Amino acid sequence: MTVLSRRAATTQRERMSRAIWLVLLGLLLLVLPRLVYPVLALDILAWGLFAVAFDLLFGFSGLLSFGHAAFWGSSAYATAFLLSHGQSVPVAIVGGLLSALLLAVPIGFLSVRSVGIYFSMITLAFAQMVSFLALQWTAVTGGENGLQGFARPSVLGLDFSNSTTRYYVCLALFAAGFLVAYRMVRSPFGQALQAIRDNEQRAQSIGYNPFRFKFTAFLISAGLAGLSGSMYAFGHGVVSLEVVNWRTSGEVVMMTLLGGTTTLFGPVIGAGLVLLLRDLLTTANLPVGIVTGLVFVLAVLFFRAGLVGTVQHWLRRKSADDDRH
Amino acid sequence: MNTQFLLIQVFNGLVNGAFYALLSLGLAVIFGMLRIVNFMHGALYMLGAFVAFALGQILGLGFWPSLVLAPLLVALLGMALERTLLSRLYGLEPSYNLLLTFGLTLLTQDLVKQVMLSQYAVSSAPYTTPTVLTGVVNLGFVVFPKYRLFVIALALVVCLVTWFVIEKTRVGAIVRASTENPVVTRSLGIDVGKWVTGVFGVGVGLAGLAGVLAAPIYSVEPYMGAELIITTFAVVVIGGMGSILGSIVTGFAVGVLAAVGAAVYPPMANTLVFVLMAVVLLVRPTGLFGLPEGAR
Secondary structure, three states, X not given: OOHHHHHHHHHHXXXXXXXXXXXXXXXXXXXXXXXXXXXXXXXXXXXXXXXXXXXXXXXXXXXXXXXXXXXXXXXXXXXXXXXXOOOOHHHHHHHHHHHHHHHHHHHHHHHOOOOHHHHHHHHHHHHHHHHHHHHHOHHHHOHHHOEEOOOOOOEXXXXXXXXXXXXXXXXXHHHHXXXXXXXXXXXXXXXXXXXXXXXXXXXXHOOOOHHHHHHHXXXXXXXXXXXXXXXXXXXXXXXXXXXXXXXXXXXXXXXXXXXXXXXXXXXXXXXXXXXXXXXXXXXOOOOHHHHHHHHHHHHHHHOOOHHHHHXXXXXXXXXXXXXXX | OOHHHHXXXXXXXXXXXXXXXXXXXHHHHHHHHHOOOOOOHHHHHHHHXXXXXXXXXXXXXXXXXHHHHHHHHHHHHHHHHHHHOHHHHOOOOHHHHHHXXXXXXXXXXXXXXXXXXXXXXXXXXXXXXXXXXXXXXXXXXXXXXXXXXXXXXXXXXXXXXXXXXXXXXXXXXXXXXXXXXXXXXXXOOOOHHHHHHHHHHHHHHHHHHXXXXXXXXXXXXXXXXXXXXXXXXXXXXXXXXXXXXXXHHHHHHXXXXXXXXXXXXXXXXXXXXXXXXXXXXXXXXXXXXXXXXXXX
């Protein structure tokens, strides 16, 4: 084989494997409510999209946001608030998404000019500010009590009191959000973003404005985090201060890392794993924080490629070996 | 609002500022040497308070011996963690060490929570103020608890001594040289790795000390460090990383400013530090004392 044709074969094989992954993930999500109880399945969808949104910044832009709970949480609160004030489900979900976007404009503007650890500290601090505001603004957030028992009036004959119905509605939203992320990282925009991540100065010297790209990526990521937050509020039916807590920001980092950064599918798998583990530990009455903390530490030390990353690596090496024979 | 009340707020602000200063000083020292941000700083602060509490329960030790012993134990633990875990990630992106120390934070907090619940059946425990320091002092213009004045004074002394050692002594020269250029420093026959561990120990020891000092004021609780460390991050961003003296000054100044601001407009009590951070980021993205990115 010539070099060129071999490269073409590799890209074709990669495209094939991507399609296979996509189909597998789709099938898994279609039958998920039969494998675990529906509310847990709903959580996996919402957190999965949340982790994908986070990875757009962490994996694809090189920006470790430690404050993504701000967007997830503000959207969850906005959705719950709109629902409890008699708005319809579509309005509430769009309203949640918009509120996250609105919040992302000032936070993103102030934070994406910084890089590295600085960016992490700034996003964390802003998220903490949002968390304090949520605690104080009881008229909207319900303060310590949170928001619950809000109506979810049926739309187009869909009965939202049924959790399985809610799951499939959320699956459609998830698919839309995932598609946005999928298209984004493969678009020229996404390619330029990754070039900036790998070498900012070089990207700038060939005419890309790093600030504009990173700011746009921040907004898209926050918007998708917002969509997932409203899915969470709609699916879960309860919104408490936990959604804006710093631990929520950390949790999404952990999910992404465990599943595998820059793999797109990985964060979804990671979200599923973490939620299943947490569910298992809670039922077995084991200390959740200690075990998840330990898993986090071990993952950072020894398993940074994550589950999907490791599998992909292994498959790629195998196919390279096959080529040689 | 009268001046009396404002003055009390200034002093309360100095107390908060003392904790910000001790913690951000430790963070700055560690960042200077290791180029990492220690997320665990808040958990080690909590551990300082918890160790003091546990020393009292198990060995019957009071405040004074604990004030020395607890920070030492925290420093030892920190050094062990640096050697065994943190050092594995030095060649990688600094973000990974932030993640590692975040994981260790979750672990530490929940371990302490578990121990407190199982051993002492409490989720938070008060810690008695030493008898010499109970009561109030009349400063002429304001009456203020003795213990809080002690906290301000001790924090100030410890901060200034640390600054002096780093800026003016031979030990400090070695530390600064290792910060500036580890390769050249190593070629001069100095074991930079050992100094890294030592400096990490000092940095987290300061957090442990802050924890012991905080115990009589806030009582001992597994999550006491979590919110404090995030506010301290904001303080670090305001001051800008890279200056030892800057981190001390910013710590105290932000403490006072936030307390006075809270007196003027109470709903802002919790959020003022973050608003300050936003303003500083807008006008001076590298922080008040920070160097421009290229100069580092």
